[in-house]
Amino acid sequence: xxxxxxxxxxxxxxxxxxxxxxxxxxxxxxxxxxxxxxxxxxxxxxxxxxxxxxxxxxxxxxxxxxxxxxxxxxxxxxxxxxxxxxxxxxxxxxxxxxxxxxxxxxxxxxxxxxxxxxxxxxxxxxxxxxxxxxxxxxxxxxxxxxxxxxxxxxxxxxxxxxxxxxxxxxxxxxxxxxxxx
Amino acid sequence: xxxxxxxxxxxxxxxxxxxxxxxxxxxxxxxxxxxxxxxxxxxxxxxxxxxxxxxxxxxxxxxxxxxxxxxxxxxx
Numbered sequence: 375x376x377x378x379x380x381x382x383x384x385x386x387x388x389x390x391x392x393x394x395x396x397x398x399x400x401x402x403x404x405x406x407x408x409x410x411x412x413x414x415x416x417x418x419x420x421x422x423x424x425x426x427x428x429x430x431x432x433x434x435x436x437x438x439x440x441x442x443x444x445x446x447x448x449x450x451x452x453x454x455x456x457x458x459x460x461x462x463x464x465x466x467x468x469x470x471x472x473x474x475x476x477x478x479x480x481x482x483x484x485x486x487x488x489x490x491x492x493x494x495x496x497x498x499x500x501x502x503x504x505x506x507x508x509x510x511x512x513x514x515x516x517x518x519x520x521x522x523x524x525x526x527x528x529x530x531x532x533x534x535x536x537x538x539x540x541x542x543x544x545x546x547x548x549x550x551x552x553x554x555x
Numbered sequence: 556x557x558x559x560x561x562x563x564x565x566x567x568x569x570x571x572x573x574x575x576x577x578x579x580x581x582x583x584x585x586x587x588x589x590x591x592x593x594x595x596x597x598x599x600x601x602x603x604x605x606x607x608x609x610x611x612x613x614x615x616x617x618x619x620x621x622x623x624x625x626x627x628x629x630x631x
Contacts, residue, residue, distance in 0.1 A: 418623055419620060422619075424580055426613055428609055428613070429583065432586065435605075552595070
């Protein structure tokens with residue numbers, strides 16, 4: 375494209391021709407359409423890069439889901455039934471020593487157990503059986519105590535439920551139930 | 556011979572591509588958060604379909620970006 379052709383195609387924001395533009399704009403003529411096109415192109419490049427990052431994230435989840443061990447964890451003795459009074463709480467670790475959990479006896483005598491890590495950002499939740507809830511102090515997330523479902527704050531998923539069984543007055547953890555709702 | 560596109564026509568096409576790519580990226584973000592939520596909740600059934608959908612979006616975006624570069628070439 376020769377200079378005169380470029381001159382004809384040049385468009386200014388106010389729509390006036392090149393000769394009527396202020397001096398500063400004549401001294402530093404910027405090809406507005408080209409400039410805008412370049413900015414848009416850079417923006418699109420950035421978006422496509424972001425798109426690639428999201429696709430890579432999806433691939434990472436897929437690979438991790440394949441590497442995950444699906445074997446049920448072994449049973450583990452937690453406590454004697456008489457150790458947990460109504461409204462009482464016992465901390466234990468299951469299935470590994472890095473997974474803190476809470477065993478709670480509700481007011482009606484029922485036993486429930488949940489993973490203690492908040493489903494939002496893994497802070498430790500604090501049980502409050504009197505209020506019927508578990509509270510995450512990091513971002514003020516609340517879970518109701520009967521089912522471990524989120525009732526307020528940022529958490530969207532329930533707490534992992536620890537499956538229990540009682541044999542001869544001894545409470546055992548038998549598995550972890552991850553839940554989406 | 557294909558007629559040359561005017562700058563105004565190119566600008567319209569650019570804006571359309573930009574809008575489309577933006578929508579695809581938002582869709583991918585939603586896919587990623589939904590898949591992460593399902594996977595952390597123990598549901599792995601959506602992981603592979605979501606990955607394929609996200610990769611498809613990425614490939615389409617790459618193709619659109621290529622078209623965008625082609626449009627900026629002197630003969631484009």
